[in-house]
Amino acid sequence: MTDIKTDLLVIGAGSGGLSVAAGAVQMGADVTLVEAHRMGGDCLNFGCVPSKALIAASKIAHHQRNAASFGIADVAPEIDYSRAMEHVAGAIAQIAPVDSQERFEGLGCRVLRDWARFLDDRRVAVGDDIITARRIVIATGSSPLVPPIPGLDGVPYLTNESLWDLRERPAHLLIIGGGPIGLEMAQAHRRLGAEVTVIEGSRALGKDDPEAAALVLGRLRDEGVRIVEGVEAKRVSGGAGAIVVEGSDGESYRGSHLLVAVGRRANLGRLDLDKAGIETEGNGIKVDAGLRTTNRRAYAIGDVAGGMQFTHVAGYHASVIIRPMLFGLPAKAKTAHLPHATYTDPELAQVGLTEADARAEHGDALDVARFDYHHNDRAIAERRDEGFIKVMVVKGRPVGATIVGAQAGELISLWSLAIANRLKMSQISNMVAPYPTISEVNKRAAGAYFSPKLFENSTVKRVVRLVQRWLP
Numbered sequence: 001m002t003d004i005k006t007d008l009l010v011i012g013a014g015s016g017g018l019s020v021a022a023g024a025v026q027m028g029a030d031v032t033l034v035e036a037h038r039m040g041g042d043c044l045n046f047g048c049v050p051s052k053a054l055i056a057a058s059k060i061a062h063h064q065r066n067a068a069s070f071g072i073a074d075v076a077p078e079i080d081y082s083r084a085m086e087h088v089a090g091a092i093a094q095i096a097p098v099d100s101q102e103r104f105e106g107l108g109c110r111v112l113r114d115w116a117r118f119l120d121d122r123r124v125a126v127g128d129d130i131i132t133a134r135r136i137v138i139a140t141g142s143s144p145l146v147p148p149i150p151g152l153d154g155v156p157y158l159t160n161e162s163l164w165d166l167r168e169r170p171a172h173l174l175i176i177g178g179g180p181i182g183l184e185m186a187q188a189h190r191r192l193g194a195e196v197t198v199i200e201g202s203r204a205l206g207k208d209d210p211e212a213a214a215l216v217l218g219r220l221r222d223e224g225v226r227i228v229e230g231v232e233a234k235r236v237s238g239g240a241g242a243i244v245v246e247g248s249d250g251e252s253y254r255g256s257h258l259l260v261a262v263g264r265r266a267n268l269g270r271l272d273l274d275k276a277g278i279e280t281e282g283n284g285i286k287v288d289a290g291l292r293t294t295n296r297r298a299y300a301i302g303d304v305a306g307g308m309q310f311t312h313v314a315g316y317h318a319s320v321i322i323r324p325m326l327f328g329l330p331a332k333a334k335t336a337h338l339p340h341a342t343y344t345d346p347e348l349a350q351v352g353l354t355e356a357d358a359r360a361e362h363g364d365a366l367d368v369a370r371f372d373y374h375h376n377d378r379a380i381a382e383r384r385d386e387g388f389i390k391v392m393v394v395k396g397r398p399v400g401a402t403i404v405g406a407q408a409g410e411l412i413s414l415w416s417l418a419i420a421n422r423l424k425m426s427q428i429s430n431m432v433a434p435y436p437t438i439s440e441v442n443k444r445a446a447g448a449y450f451s452p453k454l455f456e457n458s459t460v461k462r463v464v465r466l467v468q469r470w471l472p
């Protein structure tokens with residue numbers, strides 16, 4: 001047994017934990033980083049990276065099938081699912097060194113590879129080691145939620161952890177859950193040649209703006225994904241290769257494989273949080289505005305903190321807690337500027353308030369500036385002109401933006417910047433976007449906000465007429 005004393009103990013080497021550890025050690029703290037499973041956590045190994053890599057493969061197949069409108073003959077793609085999954089594994093392998101034990105040891109961290117559990121408010125056991133830490137960061141992430149649907153435990157089912165081990169394409173993939181995981185994987189698998197049925201208990205992409213979500217769902221349905229909404233999975237039966245999901249509508253949905261994508265469960269089980277006086281709340285650890293837990297020495301960040309569950313949010317949390325932990329300065333985690341994007345085609349991105357939320361919060365003070373992709377020349381040239389941007393504006397400042405369409409995930413960053421810095425729409429309209437780019441939709445949305453004020457304004461017209469009379 002070894003006793004280790006450290007300034008900072010970070011539990012979990014995923015998106016949040018790695019960011020804290022890298023920042024703190026490079027600023028001079030003694031850092032101990034603990035990871036029981038794979039370095040890089042969910043995002044690298046089972047989440048963002050593999051899903052985006054598979055989506056990229058599926059896009060190529062889609063373009064091969066849909067080239068005729070560009071004057072190039074459509075071809076039926078020859079899809080080798082196993083090699084597409086090798087591409088996925090290759091993308092993970094290429095990124096893995098950045099998150100590796102070697103890299104973090106090279107930066108000066110002490111890296112321990114076992115489960116961490118609290119002994120008391122400042123001591124944590126990791127295998128045979130006992131670590132006493134001045135500050136502790138819990139960044140243990142989340143796992144797929146497996147709901148207690150009768151019969152589910154009797155059939156082979158996939159989650160976002162096991163999906164990447166498949167090497168044979170599912171003939172018919174049934175997906176329970178029409179959230180981001182369900183829909184990203186539905187479209188990718190459909191484009192890679194599988195039949196796909198999504199069974200969604202409520203509204204698919206239900207956390208997003210309904211008009212934007214409808215556009216995405218329409219596209220998926222056009223591509224042949226069957227999406228049934230308002231139908232809960234009530235019972236599962238069958239066996240390998242022949243699975244039946246009975247829906248609350250009385251229908252039986254049959255497929256060869258089943259993916260369960262109904263949300264996440266915070267990884268709390270092994271931590272013995274009660275020994276450290278750390279309370280939980282909802283689906284995560286209870287934290288204050290500065291991400292501090294009910295134990296003043298401990299912080300919780302990322303998925304385990306129970307809020308927005310995204311890699312960039314975990315990274316943001318890391319940047320927030322560095323200040324108090326290293327310098328003793330106060331810091332608060334904000335949420336209004338945190339974006340998210342679902343990487344279906346078209347992509348759907350959101351930051352701040354949706355139109356409905358903004359209307360509820362600001363009533364008549366709300367202006368919605370909108371611009372449609374079909375007026376964007378680059379989108380037209382590339383036949384990607386389906387989509388729109390809506391910016392929710394209150395007193396001249398954006399409070400939210402919704403973008404659905406090509407590159408929405410790239411375009412939303414500008415509105416995060418604007419909200420984070422309380423920029424005015426006039427400052428956005430000062431920006432000049434190169435022509436022809438899809439990013440012109442951002443500028444045009446700002447233009448749409450000012451157009452009625454400038455073009456439908458009798459005072460402006462009067463002033464212009466007056467000045468014109470006097471100008472030489």
Ligand SMILES: Cc1cc2nc3c(=O)[nH]c(=O)nc-3n(C[C@H](O)[C@H](O)[C@H](O)COP(=O)(O)OP(=O)(O)OC[C@H]3O[C@@H](n4cnc5c(N)ncnc54)[C@H](O)[C@@H]3O)c2cc1C
Pocket residue numbers: 011012013014015016017034035036037038039040041042043044046047048049051052114115116117139140141142160181267270271301302303304309310311312313314343
């Ligand atoms: C299929 C899928 C696709 C996704 N796509 C995106 C995307 O495109 N963009 C995006 O922003 N987000 C995406 N996400 C979400 C993103 O993966 C998570 O929000 C992010 O990984 C959370 O980071 P984290 O640091 O909180 O946890 P994690 O990355 O999960 O890391 C937690 C780590 O802690 C370890 N651990 C747990 N308990 C212990 C313990 N007691 N002792 C030691 N180690 C422990 C775990 O093994 C894990 O490695 C996706 C998620 C999924 C499932």
Ligand SMILES: NC(=O)c1ccc[n+]([C@@H]2O[C@H](COP(=O)([O-])OP(=O)(O)OC[C@H]3O[C@@H](n4cnc5c(N)ncnc54)[C@H](O)[C@@H]3O)[C@@H](O)[C@H]2O)c1
Pocket residue numbers: 147149176177178179180181182184199200201202203204205206231232233234261262263264308309310340341342343
């Ligand atoms: N692009 C991205 O950033 C991205 C991609 C994937 C995942 N993620 C993260 O992972 C999280 C989890 O994603 P998710 O899609 O698993 O969860 P989710 O909670 O967003 O969606 C799950 C869906 O399953 C439905 N559902 C629940 N029980 C059901 C049942 N018995 N029958 C039918 N439907 C049922 C819910 O109504 C919900 O719409 C996301 O919220 C997000 O934070 C992000």
